[in-house]
Amino acid sequence: MSRRRLYRLSVTSQTHTLFVAHETSVILSAFQQQKEVRLKSSPADLVTETDQQVEKMLISAIRRKYPQHRFIGEESVAAGEAVELTDSPTWIIDPIDGTVNFVHRFPFVAVSIAFTVNKQTEFGIVYSCVEDKLFHAQRGRGAYLNGKPLCSDIHRCVVVTEIGAESRSITCCVLLCYSVRALGTAAVDMCQVATGGADAYYHIGMHCWDIAASTIIVLEAGGVVMDTDGSEFDMMSRKVIAASSSAVANGIAQVVQAFPCRRDNEAASKRKCDTQSERAVAQPTACVLHEL
Ligand SMILES: O=P(O)(O)O[C@H]1[C@H](O)[C@@H](O)[C@@H](O)[C@@H](O)[C@@H]1O
Ligand SMILES: [Mg+2]
Numbered sequence: 003m004s005r006r007r008l009y010r011l012s013v014t015s016q017t018h019t020l021f022v023a024h025e026t027s028v029i030l031s032a033f034q035q036q037k038e039v040r041l042k043s044s045p046a047d048l049v050t051e052t053d054q055q056v057e058k059m060l061i062s063a064i065r066r067k068y069p070q071h072r073f074i075g076e077e078s079v080a081a082g083e084a085v086e087l088t089d090s091p092t093w094i095i096d097p098i099d100g101t102v103n104f105v106h107r108f109p110f111v112a113v114s115i116a117f118t119v120n121k122q123t124e125f126g127i128v129y130s131c132v133e134d135k136l137f138h139a140q141r142g143r144g145a146y147l148n149g150k151p152l153c154s155d156i157h158r159c160v161v162v163t164e165i166g167a168e169s170r171s172i173t174c175c176v177l178l179c180y181s182v183r184a185l186g187t188a189a190v191d192m193c194q195v196a197t198g199g200a201d202a203y204y205h206i207g208m209h210c211w212d213i214a215a216s217t218i219i220v221l222e223a224g225g226v227v228m229d230t231d232g233s234e235f236d237m238m239s240r241k242v243i244a245a246s247s248s249a250v251a252n253g254i255a256q257v258v259q260a261f262p263c264r265r266d267n268e269a270a271s272k273r274k275c276d277t278q279s280e281r282a283v284a285q286p287t288a289c290v291l292h293e294l
């Protein structure tokens with residue numbers, strides 16, 4: 003039987019510095035500059051040349067060391083590559099999570115990288131560049147923020163979600179009984195559950211690359227992750243609830259109104275037409291969110 007290679011994520015302060023220096027200097031130097039912006043599936047789904055440049059840098063650096071590995075990269079998929087999660091070692095990359103924030107210089111932009119083997123996430127890294135916060139976790143070895151252990155069990159009633167292209171008025175307004183926050187980056191949104199800063203995060207319409215890394219960070223911090231209908235989490239379903247406990251997650255599942263969302267690993271042509279139909283229907287409505 004082939005020896006299963008063990009992959010260790012050794013994130014030392016030195017790696018942190020390396021990671022910061024290498025990947026995000028491009029993002030941080032572009033953050034203040036004028037940007038050439040292109041619209042993808044909706045006005046809330048943008049891409050810049052920096053998104054594409056950082057993804058290419060990450061993939062070529064990893065491919066030099068692991069030529070056999072596979073990749074699911076947000077901008078490679080946008081350029082037509084299929085989303086195919088197999089048993090092969092696979093890197094799931096969002097080069098800039100929060101591109102709308104990046105374009106508007108709203109200081110929440112993150113690089114999100116997850117690594118899976120046999121479809122199981124071995125480790126995840128979310129680096130919130132402007133905040134200089136490096137969230138990371140390795141399966142069975144805990145979750146960390148800038149080297150300090152994370153624990154998700156501080157109970158409050160803060161719920162994090164996104165009220166963007168994919169949301170529906172009924173969904174966000176049904177949460178009026180909570181204090182709701184939205185940072186504009188799914189990866190950093192979800193990491194707030196791992197820090198205990200939020201009780202729960204839910205999202206319908208995000209993609210696997212948005213939350214693949216933050217999912218293991220929440221789990222390793224002692225949180226739970228499930229589908230918005232309370233069933234087992236499926237990274238390709240584009241529906242997620244992350245919470246500090248199953249009780250909180252099930253409470254959110256009872257009030258979230260799901261709407262149809264094509265799976266990430268559906269054929270690209272189907273996914274595009276679905277996005278167009280979603281765009282036709284998705285009316286990001288302003289709803290007054292109730293602050294407790
Ligand atoms: O900035 P992205 O990598 O495109 O991810 C965004 C997504 O585009 C947007 O629609 C929302 O779901 C955000 O929460 C994501 O971070
Ligand atoms: Mg993203």
Ligand SMILES: [Mg+2]
Nearest residue numbers: 076096098099
């Ligand atoms: Mg992105």
